[in-house]
Amino acid sequence: MNLSAHADAEAVTSAKESPPSSIVIIGNPNTGKTSLFNALTGETARVGNYPGITVERRVGTLNIGDAGQKRLTVDVIDLPGAYSLSARSPEEKIAFDALLGLGGEAVPRLAIVVLDAGQLSRNLYLAIQLLELDVPVVIVLNMIDEVADNPPNPKRLAEALGVPCVATSARTGLGLSELKHVIADALVKPPRYRPRIDYCPALLADAQELSKSLPEQWQTGVAPRSSLALWALTSIEDDELCDIPNALREHCNRIRRDQREAGRDIDLEIIAPRYAFIDSLIPHVVTGHVHLPKRKTSERIDRVMLHPVAGFLIFVSVMLLLFQALFSWSEPLISLVEHGVGALQTIVKTHLSAGLLRDLLSDGVIGGVGNVLVFLPQIMLLFAFIGLMEDSGYMSRVAFLIDRVMRSLGLHGRAFVPMLSGFACAVPAILATRTLERKRDRLLTMLVVPLTTCSARLPVYTLIISALFPAQLLFGVIPIQGALMVGMYALAMVLTLVAALVLGRTVVRGRQVPLVLELPPYRVPSLLTTAKMVRERSWDFLREAGTVILFCTIGLWALLTFPQKDATSVAPTSGPNVATLTSTVAHSGAIPPPMEHSPIEHSYGAKIGRALEPVIEPLGFDWRIGIGLIGAFAAREVFVSTMALVYGIGDHDESAVAPLRERMRRERGPNGERRYSPLVGASLLTFFAIACQCSSTLAVVRRETRSYRWPLFLFGYTFVLAWFVSFLVYQGGRLLGLG
Amino acid sequence: MNLADTVVGTTVTIEGISGDGSFRRRLFELGMLPGTEVTVVGIAPLRDPMELRVRGGSLSIRRTEATQIVVDDSQCRKTRSASESDVSLVPERWLGSMQ
Numbered sequence A: 001m002n003l004s005a006h007a008d009a010e011a012v013t014s015a016k017e018s019p020p021s022s023i024v025i026i027g028n029p030n031t032g033k034t035s036l037f038n039a040l041t042g043e044t045a046r047v048g049n050y051p052g053i054t055v056e057r058r059v060g061t062l063n064i065g066d067a068g069q070k071r072l073t074v075d076v077i078d079l080p081g082a083y084s085l086s087a088r089s090p091e092e093k094i095a096f097d098a099l100l101g102l103g104g105e106a107v108p109r110l111a112i113v114v115l116d117a118g119q120l121s122r123n124l125y126l127a128i129q130l131l132e133l134d135v136p137v138v139i140v141l142n143m144i145d146e147v148a149d150n151p152p153n154p155k156r157l158a159e160a161l162g163v164p165c166v167a168t169s170a171r172t173g174l175g176l177s178e179l180k181h182v183i184a185d186a187l188v189k190p191p192r193y194r195p196r197i198d199y200c201p202a203l204l205a206d207a208q209e210l211s212k213s214l215p216e217q218w219q220t221g222v223a224p225r226s227s228l229a230l231w232a233l234t235s236i237e238d239d240e241l242c243d244i245p246n247a248l249r250e251h252c253n254r255i256r257r258d259q260r261e262a263g264r265d266i267d268l269e270i271i272a273p274r275y276a277f278i279d280s281l282i283p284h285v286v287t288g289h290v291h292l293p294k295r296k297t298s299e300r301i302d303r304v305m306l307h308p309v310a311g312f313l314i315f316v317s318v319m320l321l322l323f324q325a326l327f328s329w330s331e332p333l334i335s336l337v338e339h340g341v342g343a344l345q346t347i348v349k350t351h352l353s354a355g356l357l358r359d360l361l362s363d364g365v366i367g368g369v370g371n372v373l374v375f376l377p378q379i380m381l382l383f384a385f386i387g388l389m390e391d392s393g394y395m396s397r398v399a400f401l402i403d404r405v406m407r408s409l410g411l412h413g414r415a416f417v418p419m420l421s422g423f424a425c426a427v428p429a430i431l432a433t434r435t436l437e438r439k440r441d442r443l444l445t446m447l448v449v450p451l452t453t454c455s456a457r458l459p460v461y462t463l464i465i466s467a468l469f470p471a472q473l474l475f476g477v478i479p480i481q482g483a484l485m486v487g488m489y490a491l492a493m494v495l496t497l498v499a500a501l502v503l504g505r506t507v508v509r510g511r512q513v514p515l516v517l518e519l520p521p522y523r524v525p526s527l528l529t530t531a532k533m534v535r536e537r538s539w540d541f542l543r544e545a546g547t548v549i550l551f552c553t554i555g556l557w558a559l560l561t562f563p564q565k566d567a568t569s570v571a572p573t574s575g576p577n578v579a580t581l582t583s584t585v586a587h588s589g590a591i592p593p594p595m596e597h598s599p600i601e602h603s604y605g606a607k608i609g610r611a612l613e614p615v616i617e618p619l620g621f622d623w624r625i626g627i628g629l630i631g632a633f634a635a636r637e638v639f640v641s642t643m644a645l646v647y648g649i650g651d652h653d654e655s656a657v658a659p660l661r662e663r664m665r666r667e668r669g670p671n672g673e674r675r676y677s678p679l680v681g682a683s684l685l686t687f688f689a690i691a692c693q694c695s696s697t698l699a700v701v702r703r704e705t706r707s708y709r710w711p712l713f714l715f716g717y718t719f720v721l722a723w724f725v726s727f728l729v730y731q732g733g734r735l736l737g738l739g
Numbered sequence B: 001m002n003l004a005d006t007v008v009g010t011t012v013t014i015e016g017i018s019g020d021g022s023f024r025r026r027l028f029e030l031g032m033l034p035g036t037e038v039t040v041v042g043i044a045p046l047r048d049p050m051e052l053r054v055r056g057g058s059l060s061i062r063r064t065e066a067t068q069i070v071v072d073d074s075q076c077r078k079t080r081s082a083s084e085s086d087v088s089l090v091p092e093r094w095l096g097s098m099q
Helices: A033-044 A090-100 A120-132 A154-161 A176-188 A201-213 A225-235 A246-261 A266-285 A293-305 A310-351 A356-373 A376-392 A394-408 A413-421 A426-435 A439-451 A457-468 A480-505 A527-561 A604-619 A623-631 A638-646 A654-666 A678-690 A695-705 A709-735 B021-029
Strands: A022-027 A046-049 A056-064 A072-078 A110-116 A137-142 A165-167 B010-017 B037-043 B050-054 B057-061 B069-078
Touching (some): A022 A033, A022 A090, A033 A072, A033 A110, A033 A176, A033 A527, A090 A225, A110 A120, A120 A266, A137 A154, A165 A176, A225 A246, A266 B021, A293 A310, A310 A376, A310 A413, A356 A527, A376 A394, A413 A426, A413 A439, A439 A480, A439 A695, A439 A709, A480 A678, A604 A709, A623 A638, A678 A709
Parallel strands (some): A022 A072, A022 A110, A110 A137
Antiparallel strands (some): A056 A072, B010 B069, B037 B050
């Protein structure tokens, strides 16, 4: 069937010589755009990035072809959801660039505009903007199955807008084959239509004038200059765009100044006529009262879900469930990874003769791979949760409920889930910042999430607290060790809050952007879409961050292994097993005789540890802790096994914890005083709470920000802060006579 | 009167939006134009943000931003269900044909 093109005989720009190759899908958020993309492209989606910005660029292949028809293959790009083409930030400008063929993109052959059939008015605004840019357009009335009475008539809309229009339901597959036919036709005969918007003459004169200042590269032969000028007027002015030529910016400012003096309102002069056009259109497309049963049901559900008491109880339960999943459900999967890695290591160790190659393979490479894989269970679980919450519509409610709290941190309500996840592990939490739209919000969240008490800190806290603090009751009621553990969580929360406030006003300062949140109707989440996202994110992590983590692990292994003083030594020659990520359980065990010189003491790592001593001495740490801190860089809990190696206690199994605790308790300094006093313990706890000494976190921040600057900054600021706070704790405590 | 003071469940008409340029523009582009009817559907349990129904769609904004939206409640009416709120037409003074 062919609904296409009553193409107005208005000046259609000449086609470019080099055939543009792709189709773009564009639409408001929550229009089922991604479902439609998935339905059209099947399993072909490839996820990449737009250059310079961490916004996902999803490209798939659409195959159209019947037996009789010529087979057709074309790339489909899923553009980020947007309410308007007007852009205030580089992220929002992606759609504009893609449509004009700027920023390395080819000019698209066709734009599929996805509209929510139940919310025509607001959705049509975007479609009108595209038509004004003279982009070939096919309109999709998606989620048509959610409109029970008087659904919008696609034929009428096609007549009114002069471009083809198909009603679909991407979830049920309704209308998809028709859409494919329409796309095939539209690729042959691009449907264009210039809507007659009733702009006032003064505005048209301004646009005419402004079009002289438009940059050369925008003139790709696609869009009429006056439409580009209108785009500039709705985008430029207190924006965060970085690639707008000064001449254009100044010209826009001049026009704004002039119109203000003349008592005009240029924003309304542009936007109101577009809505007037939409308002005049809708009676032709929708006849009678639209009945949206889903919306009605959603309102009823929200009476509970957003209720001051019940709503919060549900919210807390869902968040507890999410946290429980990350914290506990992941445990069997993590130990599965660890056992697999351990088994592999054993195989290598039994089948290869002792030597460097064996150690490199088992402790470096296999240990390193394990160190990457061990993050997968939590990443997959978190994204499964996020996917289901996004798809069902609950994620918007989370943002709605908690926005007030997050706002006080200078963040969007959506930042809550990444922040909460940080209490399990910073790595999946940082990956989850992708659900935030603004770069500034993402950055700020990434910079403060590593301060939350992740589960890798717990074995370290357990060791320090149990080894250096008495198992007594304070004032006869409060168990000191338990109170300290709770205190560490409280400290983390305070630090996160303060850091967010300070960094949000200094380093990642950004204008407060008004919250615009849509509460879409509740829908049954699509398991397929969620599974797809989980797979994409996991694969992306393995490929992008995994390699960095692997090399860091091997590097740290080498640091703590070389040079080997005596290759024939019977003492364990391997470095700490950095893949040991199990939470350490205190086992009782015989205390081996203290070894004066464990092999690790000769390593480069130990040299660095010793060289660090002057830096960390004011905090109460000696070189042994220095080595432990270096080992902890692979993963915080490796501190425990590194310390065990420093004291020559066992290899890397959990039975080392109890003897290590004993050793640390009994260690004496040169004057017979305890080497590790409770005050040293407090200082060490503080240091671990603040310093981002986790190479995996830094690797993920590097991947998400696409720069070395931010991971370096994160490491630097947390290290300096950790040093100062630990210094205050230790030296302050000494002044108070607690040492 | 501004939108932040509007009682939940009532429908009012937008008169104008103050505030900085990009903020106004963003709301205009979402269809919150002078003359448009807005229904306050609900307020989050922590008193912020507030959920609105505009042109048949859901939209939530913060109270600080809602204070910048001047509304006319003279024709204010209680709406039984939020989805019943109707679209209203754009005032003609912003259109070209009037000039």
